[in-house]
Amino acid sequence: MMTVKDAPAPVAPVRNLELKATALLVLLVLLVVGSALYLMYARGAFEPTQRLVLVADDSEGVVVGMDLTFSGFPIGRVRRIELGEDGKARILVDVPRRDAHWLRQSSVFTLVRGLVGGTNIRAFSGIMTDPPLPDGAIRAVLRGDSTEEIPRLVAATRELVVNLTALTSEQSALRASLANVQATTEKLQGPQGAMGVLFGDDKLVRQLSAALARTNALLARVDTMAVKTDTQVFGTGGVLPESRETILQLRALLGDARGSLQKVDAILVDAQAVAGNARVATTDLGALRADVEASLRKVESLVNEVNRKWPFARDTEIKLP
Amino acid sequence: MIAHMSSDGARTLGRTVLHWLVDWARIVHFGAVIAVLALSPSSYARDNRPAIARQVVQGTVPEVWWFTLLTSLIGLVLIRIVVVTALSYGLTRYALEMVVRVLVLELIPLSAALFVAVRCTLPDGEELVAMRRSGALDALTQEGVDPMRREVLPRVLAGVFSVVALAAVSCVVSLLLAYWVVYGFSPWGFAGYTRTVGHVFDPMLTLIFALKTLLFSLAVSVIPMASALIDPPPSRSRTSAEIRGLIRMFALLLLIETASLVGNYY
Numbered sequence: 001m002m003t004v005k006d007a008p009a010p011v012a013p014v015r016n017l018e019l020k021a022t023a024l025l026v027l028l029v030l031l032v033v034g035s036a037l038y039l040m041y042a043r044g045a046f047e048p049t050q051r052l053v054l055v056a057d058d059s060e061g062v063v064v065g066m067d068l069t070f071s072g073f074p075i076g077r078v079r080r081i082e083l084g085e086d087g088k089a090r091i092l093v094d095v096p097r098r099d100a101h102w103l104r105q106s107s108v109f110t111l112v113r114g115l116v117g118g119t120n121i122r123a124f125s126g127i128m129t130d131p132p133l134p135d136g137a138i139r140a141v142l143r144g145d146s147t148e149e150i151p152r153l154v155a156a157t158r159e160l161v162v163n164l165t166a167l168t169s170e171q172s173a174l175r176a177s178l179a180n181v182q183a184t185t186e187k188l189q190g191p192q193g194a195m196g197v198l199f200g201d202d203k204l205v206r207q208l209s210a211a212l213a214r215t216n217a218l219l220a221r222v223d224t225m226a227v228k229t230d231t232q233v234f235g236t237g238g239v240l241p242e243s244r245e246t247i248l249q250l251r252a253l254l255g256d257a258r259g260s261l262q263k264v265d266a267i268l269v270d271a272q273a274v275a276g277n278a279r280v281a282t283t284d285l286g287a288l289r290a291d292v293e294a295s296l297r298k299v300e301s302l303v304n305e306v307n308r309k310w311p312f313a314r315d316t317e318i319k320l321p
Numbered sequence: 322m323i324a325h326m327s328s329d330g331a332r333t334l335g336r337t338v339l340h341w342l343v344d345w346a347r348i349v350h351f352g353a354v355i356a357v358l359a360l361s362p363s364s365y366a367r368d369n370r371p372a373i374a375r376q377v378v379q380g381t382v383p384e385v386w387w388f389t390l391l392t393s394l395i396g397l398v399l400i401r402i403v404v405v406t407a408l409s410y411g412l413t414r415y416a417l418e419m420v421v422r423v424l425v426l427e428l429i430p431l432s433a434a435l436f437v438a439v440r441c442t443l444p445d446g447e448e449l450v451a452m453r454r455s456g457a458l459d460a461l462t463q464e465g466v467d468p469m470r471r472e473v474l475p476r477v478l479a480g481v482f483s484v485v486a487l488a489a490v491s492c493v494v495s496l497l498l499a500y501w502v503v504y505g506f507s508p509w510g511f512a513g514y515t516r517t518v519g520h521v522f523d524p525m526l527t528l529i530f531a532l533k534t535l536l537f538s539l540a541v542s543v544i545p546m547a548s549a550l551i552d553p554p555p556s557r558s559r560t561s562a563e564i565r566g567l568i569r570m571f572a573l574l575l576l577i578e579t580a581s582l583v584g585n586y587y
Contacts, residue, residue, distance in 0.1 A: 014378055014379070015373055017371060017373065017374045017375055017378060018374045020378045020382070021375075021377050021378050024377060024378065024381055024382070024482075024486070025377075025482075028482070028485065028486050028489060028498070031486075031489045031490065031493065032485075032489055035489065035492070035493065037488060039517075039518070039519065039522045039527065041515070042516065042518045042519025042522070043519040043522070044519065064523070065520055065523050066520075067516070067520070074516055075380075088546075103362075119550035
C-alpha cells in the first residue's frame, strides 16, 4: 500500500522538454553521422583511385591499410593482399588519382622492413617525364630487409676482421713493410740521408761524394775557362772583332775579284770571236789540204809515169810470189 | 557426519549456481522485454513521450558537460605523456596512433559507461526499488498504466542514450585535443592526422568499437533496472539489490571489454 512517506519526490517540470530531447537526439545523430563521414573520408572512401598491383616474393609485414609512400608522403593504401597463381604475393594498392601522377612507368617500388616499426612500401620515380603509370599496372617490388642484411653484414665483418688480423700479424707483409719503412726513415735521418737509402753501400756513397766533389772542381775550372774564352773571343782584340774585320776585307777582295772576272769575261768574249775566226780558217785549210793532196797525187802519179818510162832505178827486179 | 556435511555443501553450491543461473535468465528475459518495448512504436505514444523525454534530458545534459570536462583534462595529460614519451624514443609517427587507440577506442567508452552508471542508472535503479517497495508500480498498474513503459523503459533508454552521447562527444573532443597537442593550431597537419585516424579506424575495429559502446550502454542501463525489479525484497537477502546490480554490471562490462580487446588485437 502506497503511503505519502514512501512516494518518490515529485519531479520538477522541465521547460520545453520534448524540444530539448529532440535537439539532443538530432545533435547525437549529427555527431555520429559526421564522425562516420569523417572516418569514411579519412579512409579514402570518396576519392577516385586507380589500382596498382605490386608483386613480392614475401608479403611478411604487409598489412591491409598500410601506406605506399613517395618522398615520405603517403600516396596510396594497401587494399588487399592475395597469393597469386605463381606463388607470389600480390599486394593490391589503391592510389588516389590526384596523387597518381607521382608514379611513372619507370618508377621503382621497394618493401623495406626496419628494425623498429612496421614495414614500409616506398615508391621512387627517377624520371618524372616518363609516361604516367596506367591503371591496374603490375610491378615487381624490391625487398630491402634490414634484418635480412644482418647475417650477411656479420659474415662480411668477420671476414674483414680475419683479413685485418692477417694484415697486422707478426709475420705479415704489412708489418715487414712497416719495419722496412722504419729502417729507411732511420737511414734518412742518418748522416748520409737519402743517398745512403738509394745506394746502401757506404763505400759507393763515399766514391759518389768524391766524384761530386771532383765534378764541382771541374765545373769551377770550366767556369774559369768560360770566362777566359769570353774574353778571348768576345773581348777587345778578341777573335770575333778580328774576324769581323777580315770579313770586311774579304768583301772588298771579292768586289775586286768580281771586277777582274768581268774583265776576264770580256776577254773570253774576244777569245770566242777569235776562235770563231780560227774555225773558219780551219775550214779553208781543209780545202787547201785537199788541193795539196790532189796536187801531190798528181805529182806522184807523174813520177811513177816517168819512172816507168824512164827507168832510173838500179835494181829493177820483179818479185814473184 | 562428514558425508552429511559434504552433501549439505554440495546442495548449497548447487542451490547457489541454480539461483545464479535463474537470476541471469531473468535478467536476459528482462532485457528481451525491454528490447521489444524499445523497438515497438507504441512505446513512444503520446502518453509515454514526456516521461522518455524527461529521463533522456535529465540523464544526459548535466552529465555531458562534466564528463567532457573530465575526459578533456585526463585526456590532455595522457596525450601529452604519450606524445612526449614517443618523442623521446624517436617514435613520433606512432604517438598519434597510440593516443587514438588508447584514449578513443579503449578508455572513453568504458569511462563513459561507468560515469553514466554511477551518476544516472544506478540511482535510477534505486528509485525503482523504492517505487517497487512503496507499491507505486503496483498503483500504476491499477491505474491502467504499464509501469514498464512509463517508468522502466524511459530510464533504460536514457541510460543508453547518455552513454552513447557522452562517448561520442568525448571521442570527438579527444580527437580535437590530440590534434591540438601534436600540431598546435596549424591547419597543415590535418591531412596527415586524417590519414592516421583513417589508418586506425579500419572497418573491423570501427565495428567492434560501435558494438562495444552499444553493449556497454545496454549493460549499464539494463542490469540496474533488472536487478531492481527481479531481485527479492531487501529484507530477504544479505546484499542489497543495488550492490548486486553493481557487481553484475561490472562483471558484464569486464566481459564486454575483454571480448572487444580479443576482437581488436587477436
